[in-house]
Amino acid sequence: xxxxxxxxILTWITFLPILGxxxxxxxxxxxxxxxxxxxxxxxxxxxxxxxFIQLILAVIIFLNxxxxxxxxxxxxxxxxxxxxxxxxxxxxxxxxxxIEYFMGIxxxxxPMVLLTAIICFVAVFPSFGIEKAVKGYFAMYLLxxxxxxxxxxxxxxxxxxxxWELMLLPMYFLIGIWGGPRKEYAAxxxxxxxLVGSVFMLLVMIGLYLSVGSFNMLDMMNPANFASDSIFGGxxxxxxxxxxxxxxxxxxIKVPSVPFHTWLPDAHVEAxxxxxxxxxxxxxxxxxYGMLRIAFPIFPDAVGYFQGLIAWIxxxxxxxxAFCALGQFKIGKRDLKKLIAYSSVSHMGYVMLGMASxxxxxxxxxxxxxxxxxxxxxxxxxxxxxxxxxxxxxxLDEFGGMxxxxxxxxxxxxxxxxxxxxxxxxxxxISEAMVFLGAFNTYPMLTMVSGLxxxxxxxxxxxxxxxxxxxxxxxRWQGPWDPTGxxxxxxxxxxxxxxxxxxxxxxxxxxxxxxxxxxxMMSASVNHFVEFMRPFVKIGGHLSGM
Numbered sequence: 001x002x003x004x005x006x007x008x009i010l011t012w013i014t015f016l017p018i019l020g021x022x023x024x025x026x027x028x029x030x031x032x033x034x035x036x037x038x039x040x041x042x043x044x045x046x047x048x049x050x051x052f053i054q055l056i057l058a059v060i061i062f063l064n065x066x067x068x069x070x071x072x073x074x075x076x077x078x079x080x081x082x083x084x085x086x087x088x089x090x091x092x093x094x095x096x097x098x099i100e101y102f103m104g105i106x107x108x109x110x111p112m113v114l115l116t117a118i119i120c121f122v123a124v125f126p127s128f129g130i131e132k133a134v135k136g137y138f139a140m141y142l143l144x145x146x147x148x149x150x151x152x153x154x155x156x157x158x159x160x161x162x163x164w165e166l167m168l169l170p171m172y173f174l175i176g177i178w179g180g181p182r183k184e185y186a187a188x189x190x191x192x193x194x195l196v197g198s199v200f201m202l203l204v205m206i207g208l209y210l211s212v213g214s215f216n217m218l219d220m221m222n223p224a225n226f227a228s229d230s231i232f233g234g235x236x237x238x239x240x241x242x243x244x245x246x247x248x249x250x251x252x253i254k255v256p257s258v259p260f261h262t263w264l265p266d267a268h269v270e271a272x273x274x275x276x277x278x279x280x281x282x283x284x285x286x287x288x289y290g291m292l293r294i295a296f297p298i299f300p301d302a303v304g305y306f307q308g309l310i311a312w313i314x315x316x317x318x319x320x321x322a323f324c325a326l327g328q329f330k331i332g333k334r335d336l337k338k339l340i341a342y343s344s345v346s347h348m349g350y351v352m353l354g355m356a357s358x359x360x361x362x363x364x365x366x367x368x369x370x371x372x373x374x375x376x377x378x379x380x381x382x383x384x385x386x387x388x389x390x391x392x393x394x395x396l397d398e399f400g401g402m403x404x405x406x407x408x409x410x411x412x413x414x415x416x417x418x419x420x421x422x423x424x425x426x427x428x429x430i431s432e433a434m435v436f437l438g439a440f441n442t443y444p445m446l447t448m449v450s451g452l453x454x455x456x457x458x459x460x461x462x463x464x465x466x467x468x469x470x471x472x473x474x475x476r477w478q479g480p481w482d483p484t485g486x487x488x489x490x491x492x493x494x495x496x497x498x499x500x501x502x503x504x505x506x507x508x509x510x511x512x513x514x515x516x517x518x519x520x521m522m523s524a525s526v527n528h529f530v531e532f533m534r535p536f537v538k539i540g541g542h543l544s545g546m
Contacts, residue, residue: 362438
C-alpha cells in the first residue's frame with residue numbers, strides 16, 4: 001500500500017505558504033511609527049506560524065513514509081500520490097494537450113521535502129532583522145518557499161517547470177531589493193544564469209512531450225513509451241546526447257558545478273543572511289535533485305556515455321572550490337561569507353562525484369550529503385549573519401578573540417565548522433564517507449584526488465576559526481556591541497538566534513551518530529534506481545550490460 005494519511009498533504013505542504021502570503025498582504029500597514037512596528041511584528045510571527053505548520057506536515061510525512069517501497073519509473077514506487085487532469089485541450093495543428101497535476105515522493109525526494117521545511121522555518125528568525133519593506137519581503141519569502149517545495153513534489157515535468165520558474169522571481173527580488181551594495185548586479189547575474197538553464201530545460205521538455213505524448217515524468221522514464229520515429233526515440237543517438245547535455249547544464253548551473261559556478265559567490269555575498277541560508281540550504285540541491293529525478297532516468301544511455309565527465313566535474317568542483325575558499329586568506333577583503341560560499345561549491349562536488357559512481361552507497365551518500373550540506377551551510381551562514389549584524393563587517397582580518405567576548409556563539413560556530421570539515425560524530429562525515437566508498441569502486445584515481453578537498457577544507461575552516469575566535473580582541477570590539485543597550489543587551493548570541501541555530505546543531509550531531517532515519521528512507525528507492533541504470537553505466541570498474 002502506498003504511503004497515505006487520508007488528505008492531500010503534498011498539496012497542503014506546497015501551497016500553505018501561498019495562504020501565508022495572502023494573510024501577510026491582508027495585514028494592514030501602520031500609518032504611524034508605533035502601529036507600523038506592531039504590523040511588522042505580526043507579519044514576522046505570521047510567517048513563523050506558517051512555516052512551523054509546514055514543518056509539522058513534513059514531520060508527518062517523514063513518520064508515515066514507508067521505507068520499503070521502491071520505484072524509479074513505476075507509479076507504485078511513489079507515495080502520497082495526488083493526480084488529476086490539470087489542463088486538457090485539443091488544438092488543430094498540435095493535437096491533444098494533456099497536463100496533469102501529479103505529485104508524489106519517493107526516497108530521493110522525501111529527504112529534500114523535510115530539508116526544505118526545516119530550512120524555511122529556521123531562516124524566518126534571522127529575517128526578523130529585515131526592516132525595509134517588511135510586508136514585501138515576507139510575501140516574497142513565502143512565495144519562494146512554495147516554489148522550492150513544489151519542485152521536490154512534482155512528478156509532471158510541466159508542473160515541475162512551473163515551480164522551477166516560480167522560484168526564480170522571488171529570489172531575484174529578495175537579492176535585488178534587500179541585498180548588499182552590489183545587489184542589483186548579483187540579482188541580475190543570478191537571474192540570467194538560471195534563466196539560460198531554464199530555456200535549455202524547456203526545449204528538452206517540449207521534445208520529450210512530442211516523443212512520449214505526455215508530460216508525466218514516469219512515462220518519460222519508460223523507454224517503451226517513446227515513439228520509434230520520435231526525436232528522442234531509440235538509444236545512443238546524437239540528439240539524445242545533446243538533450244542530456246542541455247538538461248545537465250540547466251541543472252549544473254543551479255548546483256552550481258564548475259564552470260557554471262560564478263554567479264554563486266556574488267549572490268551569497270550580496271544576499272541578506274536568511275536568503276543566503278535558503279540559497280545554500282535548498283536551492284543548490286534543486287540542481288542535483290533535478291539530475292537524479294529527470295536527466296539521469298530519462299536519458300540513462302547518455303549518462304553512461306558522459307559518466308566519466310560527470311565524475312571529473314565533481315572532482316574539479318571539490319578541489320577548485322576548496323582552493324578558492326582557501327584563497328580568501330590571500331586576496332581581496334578576506335570575506336568570511338565568500339569563503340563559505342566557495343566551500344559550497346566544493347561540498348556540492350561530493351554530491352556530483354557520488355552520483356557519477358552509480359553505486360548504491362555512492363548515491364545514498366550523495367543524497368545524504370545534499371541533506372547534510374543544507375543543514376550545515378545554513379548554520380554557517382546564520383552564524384556569519386550574527387557577527388555581521390553586530391559588527392557590520394565580515395572581514396577575517398578585522399576580528400580576533402571572539403571566544404572571550406561571545407563564548408556561546410563560539411561553541412555553536414565550532415560545531416558548524418567541524419561539521420563542515422567532516423569530523424567523525426558529525427553528519428557530514430557519514431555522507432562524505434559513503435560518497436568516497438561508492439566513488440572509489442568506480443573511479444579510484446579521481447576519488448583519491450578528491451580527497452584533497454578534505455585536507456583543504458580542514459585548512460580553511462580551522463584557519464578561519466583561529467582568526468576570528470582566538471588571539472587578542474581588537475580594541476574596537478572590546479566594548480559592548482551596542483552601548484545604548486537597545487538592540488544588543490548582551491555581547492553574546494541572543495535567544496532568537498539560538499532558536500534558529502540549536503535545532504540545526506542537534507540534527508548535525510544526531511545524524512552523525514544515528515544516520516539511519518534518513519538513510520533508511522532513501523535506500524530502497526536508490527537501490528531500485530541503480531538497478532534501473534545498471535544496463536547503461538559503469539559500476540565498479542566494468543560495464544554492466546549493453
